[in-house]
Amino acid sequence: MTEQKHLTHDTGAPPGAPGEAPVLEIDGLGVRLPDGQAARPILDGVGLRVAPGETVGLVGESGSGKSVACRSVLGLLPPGALTTGQVRVAGRDVLTMSRAELTALRARQVAMVFQDPRASVNPLRRVGDFLTEGLRAAGTSAAAATARAEELLDAVGIRDPRGALRRRPHQFSGGMLQRVVIAAALAAEPALLVADEPTTALDVTTQAEIIAILTRLRAERGTGLLFVTHDLELAAAICDRVYVMYAGRIVETRRTDELFDRPRHPYTAGLLTCAPRIERDAPPPRPIPGRPVSLAEAPSGCAFAARCAHALPRCTEEPPVPARYGDGLTACHRADEGITL
Numbered sequence: 305m306t307e308q309k310h311l312t313h314d315t316g317a318p319p320g321a322p323g324e325a326p327v328l329e330i331d332g333l334g335v336r337l338p339d340g341q342a343a344r345p346i347l348d349g350v351g352l353r354v355a356p357g358e359t360v361g362l363v364g365e366s367g368s369g370k371s372v373a374c375r376s377v378l379g380l381l382p383p384g385a386l387t388t389g390q391v392r393v394a395g396r397d398v399l400t401m402s403r404a405e406l407t408a409l410r411a412r413q414v415a416m417v418f419q420d421p422r423a424s425v426n427p428l429r430r431v432g433d434f435l436t437e438g439l440r441a442a443g444t445s446a447a448a449a450t451a452r453a454e455e456l457l458d459a460v461g462i463r464d465p466r467g468a469l470r471r472r473p474h475q476f477s478g479g480m481l482q483r484v485v486i487a488a489a490l491a492a493e494p495a496l497l498v499a500d501e502p503t504t505a506l507d508v509t510t511q512a513e514i515i516a517i518l519t520r521l522r523a524e525r526g527t528g529l530l531f532v533t534h535d536l537e538l539a540a541a542i543c544d545r546v547y548v549m550y551a552g553r554i555v556e557t558r559r560t561d562e563l564f565d566r567p568r569h570p571y572t573a574g575l576l577t578c579a580p581r582i583e584r585d586a587p588p589p590r591p592i593p594g595r596p597v598s599l600a601e602a603p604s605g606c607a608f609a610a611r612c613a614h615a616l617p618r619c620t621e622e623p624p625v626p627a628r629y630g631d632g633l634t635a636c637h638r639a640d641e642g643i644t645l
């Protein structure tokens with residue numbers, strides 16, 4: 305694997321309203337994680353923006369690096385991680401923050417919701433303690449913290465919030481507990497919420513309810529939302545813009561409607577056609593051939609070339625550099641040919 309340093313300071317994001325700084329700015333992020341004596345490359349040249357109140361999707365198959373990218377936003381990379389580039393939250397680089405600064409960042413500015421709500425809560429403690437501890441640590445009185453916790457549980461659709469505060473995690477279904485985790489994430493009114501596959505472990509109905517809650521809360525509170533998923537259809541349903549990641553790199557980004565109407569990267573097009581559709585006359589799903597590679601395994605040309613029906617000899621030799629098409633970016637040698645239509 306040759307790292308391509310496909311650095312660009314263009315992240316495909318719209319310029320934004322004057323005076324409105326992005327809540328998240330990732331520029332040229334590279335991550336290597338320890339692997340025995342060596343360091344294994346995981347991310348390369350990742351660039352991404354989230355504006356206040358914007359919902360941005362980060363989409364890709366398993367192992368593409370989505371979780372590592374969003375963990376870097378909270379300074380939650382494993383010990384020994386080596387990074388390059390910048391991850392700025394409200395203008396400050398997370399990668400250079402001290403431990404105390406990271407604690408403050410997580411308490412006030414960024415919150416994260418993970419796939420498995422049971423991994424986020426202490427099974428032995430009451431939900432009320434889980435919801436109020438951050439508020440109490442920030443100096444809120446016990447009575448005010450409890451009132452706020454009830455308000456938050458109400459906002460995520462939990463009936464009888466007062467009773468819920470006294471219960472323990474095992475007394476909640478997965479979907480109800482994910483609501484509790486979202487309520488806790490919103491307690492400090494963070495500028496940015498990072499949700500890593502928050503509905504993957506839930507049944508379809510509960511999934512829809514959680515998505516509706518996230519969408520409503522984002523609209524009401526103006527929180528920026530970075531929504532991580534392997535499901536492009538789901539991302540399209542809720543996101544303003546989407547970044548598509550393959551083998552640790554962003555291969556395409558654009559506004560959701562444009563991404564669907566006119567994907568320019570064959571990988572994006574493949575993600576769109578590999579998912580089953582419910583319409584009666586919809587074509588059958590067409591899986592992307594082969595299996596995804598990690599950045600460490602990626603060949604020196606385009607990492608997707610071996611799975612791509614449109615690959616030319618050039619694709620296996622030269623790394624494609626992200627270039628601007630329409631309102632977004634695509635890293636493909638054939639992007640200007642419209643081959644994925």
Ligand SMILES: Nc1ncnc2c1ncn2[C@@H]1O[C@H](COP(=O)(O)OP(=O)(O)OP(=O)(O)O)[C@@H](O)[C@H]1O
Binds near residue numbers: 370
């Ligand atoms: N703590 C770690 N130590 C070493 N390698 C890791 C660690 N966490 C993740 N990786 C590696 O980093 C790469 C990206 O993993 P990551 O979990 O970010 O992918 P993902 O796109 O989120 O996948 P999934 O959808 O399955 O969660 C994988 O090759 C994975 O094996």
